[in-house]
Amino acid sequence: MRKLLCALGLGLALIATGVQAKVGVVNVADIFQKMPEREKISKQLESEFKGRLAELQKMESDLQSNMQKLQKDGAKMKQADRTTLEKTINDKRNTFAKKAEAFEQDNRRRQAEERNKLLAKIQQAVQEVAKKENYTVVVDISAIAYADGSTDITEAVRKQVK
Numbered sequence: 001m002r003k004l005l006c007a008l009g010l011g012l013a014l015i016a017t018g019v020q021a022k023v024g025v026v027n028v029a030d031i032f033q034k035m036p037e038r039e040k041i042s043k044q045l046e047s048e049f050k051g052r053l054a055e056l057q058k059m060e061s062d063l064q065s066n067m068q069k070l071q072k073d074g075a076k077m078k079q080a081d082r083t084t085l086e087k088t089i090n091d092k093r094n095t096f097a098k099k100a101e102a103f104e105q106d107n108r109r110r111q112a113e114e115r116n117k118l119l120a121k122i123q124q125a126v127q128e129v130a131k132k133e134n135y136t137v138v139v140d141i142s143a144i145a146y147a148d149g150s151t152d153i154t155e156a157v158r159k160q161v162k
Contacts, residue, residue: 024135025147027154031122041114052103063092125160129153
């Protein structure tokens, strides 16, 4: 809604000043989804985090194994052994939680970095197409309620991005 109001306000401002505006529309999300680099980057990030993910999976498996042992044999264990196993489980659970949180943060950060690189590439292509075709304003399709197809520059931008 906020984008729609901004686009509407910009349009009204251009009309009020008497400026003859050529407004284009682009579907950034569609271009982003269909970029060939997305798949390559996805595989690169998967490879980058594969080792840490395997380590977390092993830690989780070990933790579950210890918890099952405690649940199964806990009643029969000596108090000292039970206490030691409970402490081990708590320590492993805390270590796992810290490493899992760090993994998630790093993964989100790297995905955001790569997404921003692709979006910058799209933005550059939008600017180049807009200048070449003399558009005064280009608005993302998600920010408007209606546009006729003659103002859609999505395909031109997609070709420019490649």
